[in-house]
Amino acid sequence: MKLTTLTLAAALIGGAAWAAETAPKDVVFAEGGAIEVSLTGVAGDPVEGANVLSKRSLGNCVACHQVSALADVPFHGEIGPALDGAGDRWSEAELRGLVANAKMTFEGTMMPAFYKVDGYIRPGDAFTGKAPEAPLSPLLTAQQIEDVVAFLATLKE
Amino acid sequence: MRFKAMTAIAALVAAPLAVMAGPDDDELVINGEINIVTKTAAPAHLDGALTEIYSGWRFRSDETQALEMDDFENPGMVAVDAAREVWDTVDGSEGKACASCHNAVEDSMVGVKAVYPKWNEGAGEVRTLEMQVNDCRTSRMGAEAWKYEGGEMTAMSALIAMQSRGLPVNVAIDGPVQTAWEQGKEMYYTRYGQLELSCANCHEDNWGNMIRADHLSQGQINGFPTYRLKNTKLNAVHDRFKGCIRDTRAETFKPGSPEFVALELYVASRGNGLSVEGPSVRN
Numbered sequence: 001m002k003l004t005t006l007t008l009a010a011a012l013i014g015g016a017a018w019a020a021e022t023a024p025k026d027v028v029f030a031e032g033g034a035i036e037v038s039l040t041g042v043a044g045d046p047v048e049g050a051n052v053l054s055k056r057s058l059g060n061c062v063a064c065h066q067v068s069a070l071a072d073v074p075f076h077g078e079i080g081p082a083l084d085g086a087g088d089r090w091s092e093a094e095l096r097g098l099v100a101n102a103k104m105t106f107e108g109t110m111m112p113a114f115y116k117v118d119g120y121i122r123p124g125d126a127f128t129g130k131a132p133e134a135p136l137s138p139l140l141t142a143q144q145i146e147d148v149v150a151f152l153a154t155l156k157e
Numbered sequence: 158m159r160f161k162a163m164t165a166i167a168a169l170v171a172a173p174l175a176v177m178a179g180p181d182d183d184e185l186v187i188n189g190e191i192n193i194v195t196k197t198a199a200p201a202h203l204d205g206a207l208t209e210i211y212s213g214w215r216f217r218s219d220e221t222q223a224l225e226m227d228d229f230e231n232p233g234m235v236a237v238d239a240a241r242e243v244w245d246t247v248d249g250s251e252g253k254a255c256a257s258c259h260n261a262v263e264d265s266m267v268g269v270k271a272v273y274p275k276w277n278e279g280a281g282e283v284r285t286l287e288m289q290v291n292d293c294r295t296s297r298m299g300a301e302a303w304k305y306e307g308g309e310m311t312a313m314s315a316l317i318a319m320q321s322r323g324l325p326v327n328v329a330i331d332g333p334v335q336t337a338w339e340q341g342k343e344m345y346y347t348r349y350g351q352l353e354l355s356c357a358n359c360h361e362d363n364w365g366n367m368i369r370a371d372h373l374s375q376g377q378i379n380g381f382p383t384y385r386l387k388n389t390k391l392n393a394v395h396d397r398f399k400g401c402i403r404d405t406r407a408e409t410f411k412p413g414s415p416e417f418v419a420l421e422l423y424v425a426s427r428g429n430g431l432s433v434e435g436p437s438v439r440n
Contacts, residue, residue, distance in 0.1 A: 063368055063369040064368065075370040076369075077368045079366055079367075110362070112354070120407075121347060121348060121407075122408045124405075131408040
């Protein structure tokens with residue numbers, strides 16, 4: 001009995017959290033590519049954001065960007081600009097847009113869209129090389145995007 | 158605040174990260190006698206997309222480069238020696254070996270790899286070297302086809318490629334192969350997968366740059382088959398294509414598929430003028 005009640009409560013909370021989240025297809029980009037409204041309504045955690053930038057299995061942003069604040073993470077790429085000072089150059093809304101879908105800011109950019117689920121050519125099931133069996137998930141969750149934005153906002157020169 | 162403090166330490170550590178930039182100036186001479194062109198003017202059909210083309214050898218560390226400068230050091234030669242025996246070994250219902258029709262590999266196969274993939278008039282198709290080898294096995298020897306990117310096939314293509322080392326890659330791009338070439342070109346610029354990356358994004362726009370720990374080359378295939386230190390075996394071209402497409406979070410194509418044959422023709426043509434180098438050594 002107790003358990004059932006708990007489960008029910010959990011389901012309600014889970015549902016509520018989900019409802020507050022903006023799904024990838026519902027994201028509204030302003031002119032110039034910014035996203036004004038938080039995707040979750042929950043403040044981003046910059047420490048977790050740093051983790052997302054660093055981990056190969058998450059954002060792997062350092063594959064392309066050099067970030068001095070993450071110098072303890074080995075091997076930063078040089079495909080995109082160094083992110084030092086990104087928090088000076090861009091507002092929070094602009095950073096959110098850049099991480100969710102940089103193509104809305106820089107047309108044709110090589111940077112992948114981290115919060116998008118369709119419009120791909122031969123998308124695969126992650127790195128298996130196989131066709132996906134279920135609908136695609138975005139590369140990062142809504143909260144991970146907010147965490148990354150919170151971290152980028154700390155990058156001031 | 159926390160990140161500010163990290164930045165100070167970071168500046169000290171970060172400098173050595175940006176070590177490499179572009180290809181190096183080393184020259185490749187194998188066994189002290191085979192001169193390999195690893196840098197030359199880009200072929201006209203690249204329309205200025207690249208002005209100079211470089212073998213992937215130029216982007217590897219001195220240690221890796223050295224392994225390819227001497228056949229006794231080249232770890233790919235073990236498989237080549239095995240293929241040499243297979244060349245002379247009868248297989249299949251017709252009682253024939255490769256040597257039954259082609260005599261000594263050192264004589265008959267000179268210059269062959271340099272012009273593949275190429276049009277086969279009788280079959281009316283573009284053929285890779287692997288397709289030709291399997292056609293000989295099935296229709297002339299009565300033997301079973303080898304797995305397209307399998308060990309026996311890759312070793313045999315390495316033995317054949319080796320007979321052309323130092324000769325310029327010179328695949329035809331017009332006439333009957335033109336449709337396949339156009340298809341391959343289109344694929345080269347298609348942004349596949351959930352990461353939406355094309356071959357050109359990495360190998361045309363960013364060669365010479367680091368992508369995480371990897372030093373990006375122009376993705377040339379003049380050195381195939383390639384012995385990779387990473388998986389300690391000879392690798393077929395289509396296996397590499399498969400890996401690169403998989404890394405864009407895409408559904409790949411199959412080794413030996415018409416798509417990869419077309420892509421191979423196009424990518425090979427981007428290297429027209431570089432020397433045949435296989436079996437090469439890469440990391």
